[in-house]
Amino acid sequence: MSRTHVSAVINGEPTDFLCEPQQTLLDVLRDELNLTGSKEGCGSGDCGACSVILDGRLVCSCLMLGVEAEGHTIQTIEGLATGSTLHPVQQKFLEHAALQCGFCTPGLLVATKALLDRNPNPTETEARYWLAGNLCRCTGYDKVIRAVMDAAAVMRGEKSA
Amino acid sequence: MATLTYQAPTSLQDAVRILAGAGGVAKVLAGGTDLLVQLRSGRVKPDLIVDTKKIPGLIGIREVEGGFVIGAATPGAVIGEHEALGKAWPGVVEAANLIGSTQVQGRASLAGNLCNASPAADSVPALIAAKATCVIVGSKGQREAPVESIVIGPGRTSLARDEIITEFHLPKRPPRSADAYLRFIPRTEMDIAVVGAGINVTLDAGGVCRDARVALGAVAPTPLLVPEAAAALIGHKLDQATLDALDAAARKACKPIDDKRGTIEYRIKVAGVLARRAAAIAFERAGAHR
Numbered sequence: 001m002s003r004t005h006v007s008a009v010i011n012g013e014p015t016d017f018l019c020e021p022q023q024t025l026l027d028v029l030r031d032e033l034n035l036t037g038s039k040e041g042c043g044s045g046d047c048g049a050c051s052v053i054l055d056g057r058l059v060c061s062c063l064m065l066g067v068e069a070e071g072h073t074i075q076t077i078e079g080l081a082t083g084s085t086l087h088p089v090q091q092k093f094l095e096h097a098a099l100q101c102g103f104c105t106p107g108l109l110v111a112t113k114a115l116l117d118r119n120p121n122p123t124e125t126e127a128r129y130w131l132a133g134n135l136c137r138c139t140g141y142d143k144v145i146r147a148v149m150d151a152a153a154v155m156r157g158e159k160s161a
Numbered sequence: 162m163a164t165l166t167y168q169a170p171t172s173l174q175d176a177v178r179i180l181a182g183a184g185g186v187a188k189v190l191a192g193g194t195d196l197l198v199q200l201r202s203g204r205v206k207p208d209l210i211v212d213t214k215k216i217p218g219l220i221g222i223r224e225v226e227g228g229f230v231i232g233a234a235t236p237g238a239v240i241g242e243h244e245a246l247g248k249a250w251p252g253v254v255e256a257a258n259l260i261g262s263t264q265v266q267g268r269a270s271l272a273g274n275l276c277n278a279s280p281a282a283d284s285v286p287a288l289i290a291a292k293a294t295c296v297i298v299g300s301k302g303q304r305e306a307p308v309e310s311i312v313i314g315p316g317r318t319s320l321a322r323d324e325i326i327t328e329f330h331l332p333k334r335p336p337r338s339a340d341a342y343l344r345f346i347p348r349t350e351m352d353i354a355v356v357g358a359g360i361n362v363t364l365d366a367g368g369v370c371r372d373a374r375v376a377l378g379a380v381a382p383t384p385l386l387v388p389e390a391a392a393a394l395i396g397h398k399l400d401q402a403t404l405d406a407l408d409a410a411a412r413k414a415c416k417p418i419d420d421k422r423g424t425i426e427y428r429i430k431v432a433g434v435l436a437r438r439a440a441a442i443a444f445e446r447a448g449a450h451r
Contacts, residue, residue: 004167021167021210022200044198046351048264057238057267063197064268065190067167070211122355132350133262 008069010035011079019066027081028066029076037077037106041135050135051114052076058114060133077106080103080113088161089113092151093144100138108134114149120156124149163349173298173327175209181300181323183209189218189325190267191234194261195277213325222246227333233272233295233326240358241266250331251446252340252359252439256287259344262351272326276386278312278383281354283313285384286376287342293331299324312383335372338363339446343439344378345431347422349357354379355423358411360443362394370394373439377409379422380415380432387414390416390436399444407440408433416442 003018010033019050026043029052030034034104036063045063052061053075061076080087089112099105100141108131115122115130122130125149128141136144154161185208190196199205213219219234222243229246240246241258260269260283274284275295276436289307295311297304301325308329311318320326330333340361346352357378365371375390392408417428 001165002166005448021165023199024201026165043201045194045261045265051264054267058264059267060194060264062201063192063265065167065193065195065197065212067169068190068193068214070169070316114263117298129350133264 004067006067006070008071009073011075011095016027017066021065021067023066023123025052025064025066025069025074025109026061028069029061032066034155035076035078037104038110039103041103041107044083046133046135047107048111048131049107051110051134053110056114056117058111075110075113087113088154089116089148089151091161092147092154096143096147096150098139098143098147099136104134104136104138108136108144112151115148116152116155117134122148122152127152165207165219167208167212167316168209171215171217172322173216173325175202176213176216176325177298177300177323179209179211180403183322183347185209186261187322188210189213189276191270191273191276192236193273194265194269195273195279205333210295211325211447220447225330228326229331231271231331233328234270236268237266238263240271246331249334250291250340252285252342252443253284253293254362255344256344256357256359259283259342271329275308276309276318276320276326278314278316278318279377280312280315280382280384281357282312282384283344283354283357283378286378287340287360288329288355289376289386290361290386291331291340292340292361292374292376293329295326296330297324298326298327306331309384309386314382317449319321321322327363335363337365338372339443339448340440341442341446343435345441356380356428356431356435357384358432358439359393359440360436361445362440362443364444364447364449368398368444370397370399370444375411375436377432377436379386379418380428382416385414387411389414394440399440399449403438404437408437411436 039049039051282449344354363372373391373394390410397403
């Protein structure tokens with residue numbers, strides 16, 4: 001099987017990898033680059049557990065081929081914290097206990113970051129629609145939304161972390 | 162699995178040449194939100210994937226002579242952010258933005274939604290109502306075709322195997338024109354249309370409809386242009402008699418199937434209701450109450 005050489009910027013680092021044409025970006029992240037924070041839930045773009053940010057846009061890494069990453073910039077959950085300092089979204093998910101099993105959490109965190117990068121002051125309705133493609137079977141979403149709104153307030157500087 | 166080849170040509174000529182020379186099953190890739198699901202499930206087993214996104218013009222929106230040109234692979238999110246497009250063609254934009262989640266909107270394109278050829282595709286009835294055309298390039302040259310001529314059955318299009326849709330054209334609007342798209346799903350997000358209705362109207366200064374196009378989705382093997390429903394609007398204000406005539410014409414055009422999303426009877430009823438509601442929105446946007 002022929003493997004294609006792909007160059008992309010992943011979490012700020014120029015990254016080269018080899019992949020087969022049918023491998024998804026999610027397969028590449030997990031199996032070739034050992035970035036296993038992005039999860040495979042459904043593999044069909046319905047659950048959002050594999051969410052990553054591609055050139056500033058939220059996408060499902062299972063709905064993209066690894067070879068399509070050529071020349072693009074990708075942020076994964078592994079790039080969210082700065083060293084040992086959690087991103088405010090991560091901090092607030094912890095404080096609000098906005099997770100139970102945690103499988104959907106990387107996707108929700110990445111999707112929330114993408115939301116707040118674009119819209120620092122979302123309404124609860126906007127946040128709920130934005131996150132409609134991130135399924136969680138544990139929390140019932142209530143604590144997730146509280147964490148998102150709280151993180152947004154912190155990031156706007158309206159309250160301290 | 163047979164060996165799959167991926168190509169991302171940087172010119173249309175190369176893309177057409179690669180497709181024309183392909184031996185086995187070739188698939189054109191735009192956003193991939195349908196194709197990758199079909200790859201994974203094994204429903205399609207291509208030997209070749211031709212990614213169109215590196216071809217100049219395939220992503221982007223531009224205004225030309227009062228109309229709009231939308232690159233075939235432009236993601237829904239980009240379509241939703243284009244202010245002038247949203248003002249001129251709110252129905253097309255709301256239909257494109259109904260496809261999938263935020264994540265799917267980051268990739269999903271009009272050409273993909275059209276060429277996937279689902280009877281329930283959300284953007285297609287809105288594009289048909291808008292009288293949109295698509296530019297198609299193949300080894301025999303370039304042609305322009307109305308959107309309603311592309312889907313010929315579930316999963317089947319009229320495109321030749323070496324043809325690619327490169328862009329969509331939305332015409333210049335006369336004054337007091339607007340469109341609207343509504344779909345019915347049992348929830349508010351992340352579902353497939355039970356019925357979709359796209360309506361595009363032009364009114365005169367008195368609020369009388371002078372031109373109209375009506376299209377329905379998910380009620381037949383292909384999205385439907387329904388001239389009889391448009392005829393019910395033309396020459397009339399949106400009064401009760403007009404709404405009733407529109408409702409009846411929309412219902413009469415339906416040839417739906419029974420499935421888990423809705424029965425034949427239910428889909429037909431909802432098609433009439435959605436046509437009325439979409440018409441009310443389109444008329445209001447066109448200034449009927451101003």
